[in-house]
Amino acid sequence: MAVKGKQIASTAAIAASKPRNKTESHRLWSVLLGDALVFIIFAVIGRQSHGEDTGLTAALRVIWTALPFALAWFLIAPFMGAFRRELMIEPRPMAKKTALAWVAAWPVGVFLHFVFEQHVPTVSTTVSFGLVTLLSNLVLLFVWRIPFVFTNRAKEQQGPVSYKRKKK
Template sequence: MPTSNRMITLLVGDTIALLIFAAIGRNSHGAAIGPAAFAQVFTTALPFLVGWLISAPLFGAYSPSTTANPLIMLRHTSIAWVAALLLGAVIRATMIGRFSPFSFYVVTFIVALFILCGWRALFAVWEERGSLGRR
């Protein structure tokens, strides 16, 4: 896949993954999640999305050499998510005026990482198969 298409696909997929995470979290707390609540879901995801979009490139999560191999992709995604979570926690605390309980960040780390790694692993397998066909 050409680099620009690959990057756009990853950015869109990561954004959707983090929006899904936010919708799941809101739903688990009884908050609205349907199309009418998209702005609230987006606002919920925003601190972690910003954290991800800053951290992921810094830790190689968008690098073609990283994204072409599922195991390397998962390692870089995990490392980048740690940084993104920390940055997102600070952004979120600034937005709401306080830090959330530690359990919130543990659940956020695990669930969002699972969603990100799941989608990105599928992408890496697809990318790897495509590169095998070009050899």
Template sequence: MNMPRWILWGGDLLVFLLFAALGRASHGLLNEGPVLWGVVRAAAPFFLAWAIVAWAARLDRIDPMRSPGHGALRTGLAWLGAGILGLILRSLTLGRPAPIPFAAITLLGNGLLLVLWRGLLQLWILRREGARLAEK
């Protein structure tokens, strides 16, 4: 199955936007200024870092022959590097370091959502591939 890459990247972007929206809402910041702009601004350094690391790690595609566990491990390891880079970019943008609880929640929460999203997509692809091969 040759899944368009925009589906993978679009899902990744939605994960970052969802996490940023949840974070802003939990701090009562969701209604501060234009809602979408605040969410995009919060997600941008992390998505940019993820795009760079995921592209470099060749996570811009899903291999239908690999197990979801393999994909989850690769995604988690890549996110660790990307998350740290995202925290650095955020700190440079805001002119102050990220508090440790924020950094920990961001690394764990966003990483969990990324692994979950990509794992579910991998399962869906494997099932479609299996069904397609069974038809032959």
């Protein structure tokens, strides 16, 4: 019975993310693209801090570095409600859902990172890398998503913009 209830809640989170109009569709695609860029930025910062290439010639390596975290995020965050329509204009709920979703996706991302890199980490490496990954991506997601929500909220409060042609 408990599993069925969780499945319904997960399905409801996905259903509540589906756009109902053009504005909501634009917001969803924008947040998806912004989130993907967050993980690429994280990979660039991480690679630079380790003295690895990050230029255009290393684009595929940067994407490979970002991929485990993005995969974890995009597989788990929708079921955690991180893309729900109502969050797109509500800063606090967006921050809470983002944090909860990242905390749930983070260990999967770290695990996938070590699998992708075919590297068996030590306990200290796992802890230090894990904490840096947890905090860095959380901050980057907040830096991107919270201003995004405030912008959407301001647009929503302005109401629809009417474009009238001036008569000559």
